Amino acid sequence: MDAFVQDLIHYSPQILAGLKNTLLLMAIMSVTGIAGGIGLFYLSLAQNRFLRRGTERFISFFIGTPLLVHLFLMYYGLPPLGIRLSAFAVAVIGFTINVSAYNARYLMTAYNGLDKTQIEAARAQGFRFFQIFRLIILPQALRLSVPSLTNQVIQNLKDTSVAFLIQYPDFFAQMQEIASTNFQFFKTYVAAGLVYLALVSVIVAAARRLERKVALPGLETLGRA
Amino acid sequence: MALIDVQDLIKRFDGKEVLKGVTMSLSEGQSKVVMGASGCGKSTLLKCLNLLVSPTSGRIIFKGEDITRPDMDIHRLRQDIGFVFQHFALYTHLTVEENITLGLRKIKKMKTAAAREKAAFELERVGMIEHRNKYPAHLSGGQKQRAAIVRALAMDPAVLFLDEPTSALDPQMSREVVTVINKLYLDNITMLCVTHDPFLAKYISDSIVFMHEGVVVAEDVAERLFYEHEDPRVRQFYLSVIDHR
Ligand SMILES: Nc1ncnc2c1ncn2[C@@H]1O[C@H](COP(=O)(O)OP(=O)(O)O)[C@@H](O)[C@H]1O
Ligand SMILES: [Mg+2]
Numbered sequence: 001m002d003a004f005v006q007d008l009i010h011y012s013p014q015i016l017a018g019l020k021n022t023l024l025l026m027a028i029m030s031v032t033g034i035a036g037g038i039g040l041f042y043l044s045l046a047q048n049r050f051l052r053r054g055t056e057r058f059i060s061f062f063i064g065t066p067l068l069v070h071l072f073l074m075y076y077g078l079p080p081l082g083i084r085l086s087a088f089a090v091a092v093i094g095f096t097i098n099v100s101a102y103n104a105r106y107l108m109t110a111y112n113g114l115d116k117t118q119i120e121a122a123r124a125q126g127f128r129f130f131q132i133f134r135l136i137i138l139p140q141a142l143r144l145s146v147p148s149l150t151n152q153v154i155q156n157l158k159d160t161s162v163a164f165l166i167q168y169p170d171f172f173a174q175m176q177e178i179a180s181t182n183f184q185f186f187k188t189y190v191a192a193g194l195v196y197l198a199l200v201s202v203i204v205a206a207a208r209r210l211e212r213k214v215a216l217p218g219l220e221t222l223g224r225a
Numbered sequence: 226m227a228l229i230d231v232q233d234l235i236k237r238f239d240g241k242e243v244l245k246g247v248t249m250s251l252s253e254g255q256s257k258v259v260m261g262a263s264g265c266g267k268s269t270l271l272k273c274l275n276l277l278v279s280p281t282s283g284r285i286i287f288k289g290e291d292i293t294r295p296d297m298d299i300h301r302l303r304q305d306i307g308f309v310f311q312h313f314a315l316y317t318h319l320t321v322e323e324n325i326t327l328g329l330r331k332i333k334k335m336k337t338a339a340a341r342e343k344a345a346f347e348l349e350r351v352g353m354i355e356h357r358n359k360y361p362a363h364l365s366g367g368q369k370q371r372a373a374i375v376r377a378l379a380m381d382p383a384v385l386f387l388d389e390p391t392s393a394l395d396p397q398m399s400r401e402v403v404t405v406i407n408k409l410y411l412d413n414i415t416m417l418c419v420t421h422d423p424f425l426a427k428y429i430s431d432s433i434v435f436m437h438e439g440v441v442v443a444e445d446v447a448e449r450l451f452y453e454h455e456d457p458r459v460r461q462f463y464l465s466v467i468d469h470r
Contacts (some may be wrong), residue, residue, distance in 0.1 A: 014237025097462035117314035120314060121316075121373075123311060124275060125380065126300045126302075126328070126332050127300075127328070129301060133332060135331060136318075140317065216362075217317065217363065218361070218363070
């Protein structure tokens with residue numbers, strides 16, 4: 001058998017552990033990122049002008065600066081100040097904020113495309129703002145953003161590979177280690193790439209199904225944004 | 226006693242006075258139409274009455290209560306006023322039935338089964354029952370407006386406001402909607418309707434309030450207002466509106 005394949009089999013427990021860590025991080029940030037994105041989106045619609053502006057600045061800041069800088073800042077920058085976080089904690093916090101900012105932006109864009117007369121109608125009916133958000137705005141904004149939000153999940157998966165730079169033992173970190181012991185850099189990275197591709201394909205297939213299922217009536221024929 | 230009594234209502238939008246002292250009233254069971262040139266403040270008047278727009282000054286008495294006082298419960302007030310918009314404003318992600326039951330369930334706290342029954346009853350009255358599971362995007366304009374009227378009526382409001390309910394419709398669909406509103410009129414539903422359509426105005430009103438540049442300048446029954454009113458501003462308006470039909 002090919003020595004490389006034998007290597008992979010030999011290291012498979014380590015590879016699988018890495019894969020588990022990668023999928024765990026992706027799953028967590030996909031959920032927290034949606035929750036955070038919805039929270040920021042809600043704040044961006046607040047009555048209070050300062051709250052609205054502050055939220056907008058927060059989102060722009062985290063979209064406008066590299067994720068790696070935030071991760072390094074927390075992982076290497078905080079310990080001298082007496083705050084020591086595990087690689088996992090830093091990854092979860094850093095990714096959550098980053099993904100939330102992007103998701104909030106998608107939802108805000110979708111909101112701009114909504115027919116606002118519905119909101120006036122809901123106010124006229126006697127709904128409170130939180131109810132209007134929960135019952136009218138959010139369901140529509142979420143459904144309009146499904147293509148962007150699922151793209152973000154794919155982005156999340158790929159971005160987890162950055163976490164190895166803060167010593168998080170993800171899938172890519174394991175492959176990196178294998179490559180540095182057997183010196184089969186080309187084959188190892190191609191194998192890693194193929195695994196990511198396979199995972200992404202699964203997400204894409206699921207995303208397409210979801211998109212078709214939740215398309216807003218009247219907008220089904222628009223296809224991907 | 227009047228259901229709604231408006232006294233000297235003034236509304237300014239950043240310095241620009243849009244309502245310049247409107248005085249009018251509406252009794253229970255009465256139906257009035259508000260007419261007047263575009264931009265004279267008709268929509269602003271309706272929106273002041275349910276506090277979608279906050280009045281600058283003046284008094285609005287609704288069911289004996291001054292609604293302009295600061296501690297007014299605006300949500301409770303709005304539940305008592307059905308509002309029908311020119312562009313239907315149906316919730317796009319919900320079916321016709323869900324559009325109607327949403328308020329019943331979430332505001333009136335009705336059980337789902339009871340809300341659906343109520344929706345079915347009201348949809349039946351306007352000939353929309355077979356469309357109850359359709360989404361707004363799959364309805365004609367006339368059907369959308371009938372659904373919007375049912376959504377408002379199902380909440381059992383004390384009064385129904387309609388802001389140019391037929392302006393966005395072609396004549397055929399407009400006729401459908403006029404028929405429905407006329408039926409409400411014959412059922413003595415309390416209504417306040419803004420329209421440019423003299424035909425609609427005539428068939429759904431006890432009297433017509435005529436506005437000009439932010440004030441009420443005349444109020445009379447359709448025939449007198451349309452054909453023989455002494456105020457030149459009123460005559461001018463109806464000459465252009467009626468002759469072109
Ligand atoms: N929210 C607002 N802010 C500023 N100006 C407004 C606002 N709403 C209405 N207006 C102005 O008030 C005037 C009357 O508007 P409106 O009540 O909609 O008139 P109508 O319904 O009679 O056509 C218009 O000149 C309009 O531009
Ligand atoms: Mg208007």
